[in-house]
Amino acid sequence: MPPIPGRGDYVHHLADLLAERNAGVIPRGPAVHVLDIGTGASAIYPIIGHFDYGWRFTGSDIDPGAVKSAQAIIQANPALSDAAEVRRQKSPAHIFKGLVGVNDRFDLTLCNPPFYSSSEEAANNSERKWRGLGRAGARHKRPLLNFGGRDTELWCEGGEALFINRMAEESTTVQKQVLWFSTLVSKESNLPEVYRSIKNAGALDVRTVDMAQGQKKSRFVAWTFLRRADHEAWHSRREANAIRNG
Known part of the structure; x- marks a missing residue:
């Protein structure tokens, strides 16, 4: 069972990020769509995000065992069954490619990348x-x-920095379909390389949010390719669609 407080912190800070350009109001309900990259066997982020904010989630994972477990958890909980789905990323070399469809729109992406190389x-x-x-x-x-975790959750070739570098590069291909991209960064020493990757991708706004639970300190980095006016229009369209759909 993954520890909850730190994961809850990540979700709550992302909620604050959405509120920033939504007149200070955290958007709630299934109209908010979140992509959880590497959702894992427990689907912990969809569980927290849906039960705290009512958000809708799409989880992804390259491990078929993790996908099967996450799907079983979702199907066993009626409150989640209409609010979450899990897709398998069939290519370990890609993050968004082959996963995000042309009609997909996500308010947020979140990720707890593998730590080690x-x-x-x-x-x-x-x-x-x-x-x-x-x-x-x-x-x-x-x-x-x-600590616990499946191999694909703990390490990947190149480690955390290279994984996030790939994420930043690929984020350009879906830059109009996502409001905020984000990822945890476990090693503070990786931040300069992470910033370079995101800057090279052409992001217009980059944020680093520090978090702490007890003695454990962590952070996530978020970036967007959309202007402030685009964010405001995005929120307005979401709200109008939510009202239209009841």
């Missing part, structure tokens, strides 16, 4: 943390990692 890096990092806790050595029968 290999399984060995993940294991070595965990070993260092166990030693820091004074628990090195097989006699403690500790797990290999000090």
Whole structure:
């Protein structure tokens, strides 16, 4: 079960981001459509986002087992069954390509990208943390990692920085279909490279939002290709459609 507070923080700060250009009002209800990149086996972000704000979600994942599990959770909960779906991204080399259709429109994308560049890096990092806790050595029968997750959730070739770089590059192909792109950035040292990638993609506005839960500090970066007037028009159209559809 993934920890909830940090994930809730991400969702709530994204809600504030939407409110900023919506007269300070957080938009609620299924008219708000969110793309969760790498939704995982638990579909935790759709659960939080729908039950807190009534948003509609499309989750994506490259792992067929995660897709099957997330779909089972959604189908088993009547409140979610009409508010969330999961699509499998069949190409590990792509994020939006082959997933976002020409008629799709998303108010937000969110993502918790893989941290590490290999399984060995993940294991070595965990070993260092166990030693820091004074628990090195097989006699403690500790797990290999000090956290849980499927391989595709924990690492990918090139690690977090390269994953976000690919996301920024591909975001240009759907720039008119998404209001705000966003992703968590676990390593502060990756921020300069992340900023360069987003700037090179041509984003008009880039935000970094710091978050904290207890001693854990994290952040996400959000960017958009749309002007303020486009944002205001987007919100107005969404509201009109929501009223029209009851």
